[in-house]
Amino acid sequence: MQNFIFFDIDGTIISEDGFLPESAVRAIRSARAKGNATLINTGRTSMNVDPFLKEIGFDGYIYGCGTELEYDGKILFHETQTPSLSREIVELVRRTNVAVLYERSDAMFYDTQTRMLPGLEELLDLYTRKHTAFSAVPETPDWYTDKFVIWYDEKSDLAGFQKGIQGKFDYIDRGNNFAEMVPWGCSKAKGMAKLMELFGAEREQVFAIGDSLNDRPMLEFAGTGIAMGDNPMLHPYADYITVNLKEDGLEKALAHFNLI
Template identity: 45%
Template sequence: MKSIIFFDIDGTIVTEDERAVIPESTREAIKETRKIGNLTFINSGRTAFNISPKVKELGFDGYICGCGTYIEYGGKVLLKRTVPKDECIRIAKLLRECRVTPVYEHSDGYFFDDKATMTDGLRYFMEVFVDSGIDVSGRVEDDDFGFDKFVIWQNENSDMELFRREIGKSYSIIDRGGGFYENVPLGFSKATGIETILKLLDIPMERAYAIGDSMNDLPMLQAVPNSIAMGGAENIYPYVSYITTPIEEDGIANALKHYGLI
């Protein structure tokens, strides 16, 4: 019986630094497991437009993006959920009141708020985006402003009590550390994406595997019985079934070998 493997991207498939390296052993392991009939899916917080060509060329069967707000299988879009326009405008106004720095993530692009404080985190993100050829011209004032999910950085002037109280009513707030938070509409997660795919393909849960490296991977890691943490991701060690080696020490290949998937 075929198995299905869900992979995070940053820190799992690709090194989480400016090099953005995909180890050769990762390429070969994904190729080999697909060759013997297993399915491979990306399951990422990134929205659909920001899955790089070098990730796609590895040959995945499908993509769960934006923490479950977008699902694609076999080249067909099964789900694409964008927050309603009036809600997007309300949230943008609220985040200004909270004095946090947002990046609004849509399946087709990013939107920024020039009235927000420029943080080191945002500056680094924008530099990476520009280097990657990603358009950073989108603004909250644009007619096509909208988002599927959003991230924020806090600063010394941020009203985080207001942020947590109001945003928490409609969004899951994921603390990524260092004052950086990922915010996903309630009812959507990396886990809901897995549930949708398993039901669609009629694959039993015991044949599902998930591999990640950060706290925003917890929903998918806790959704499957075979959960794997990349070596070095100590904060998620207590929540997984198996800990593999670091990404550049053949982490993906060793994980798939451990479970007999290659």
């Protein structure tokens, strides 16, 4: 029976500082060679998945927490936000004094009219070093986003921000004054469900491996949810907890379930 294995990226395949263990590459390739379908399931949009990750070899991708699905090189689904809603969010972000990065499949944007908090500054510095393109939010009527992330501090009106996105976006607390906004009705789990319906697969065939709270939906949807050892916030939602990435946690988890 073919299994479907969904992998988060950051903290699961690579560390936050970009370290890719050879054991992770070996494990993913071995799982695929054994006849399993291997898929990335990430909060990143498609333009932000590094080429060296795609070179590992995957059958498909769920991008942007379920906002875009790709399998066997074909785009199966892509949800974007309207320019009017996107501009409404821009005004909300500016009014509530948070820092922001807007993400869509072909571009990323920061806002020169909002704050530059340390987390955003560090991320933009990383993108600069990696030659990952980003630009300022244009003041054009046709601009739009797919999803976005924010950073906040004691000067931010977080309650006002959360109230402003109700019914439009899900708010995912990522810890350390950082949060991710995913369109209402989209999630890593919803993306998985769409693919499983397409292939007529049962949940018992589905494995999901992640490390942070935005991975909770996919761990709960999967027949077997696996959490990396680093983040105890995710552990209550996992069926199995492996060790961390640098201790070869991904490879050990796949070996435990006889997937490699």
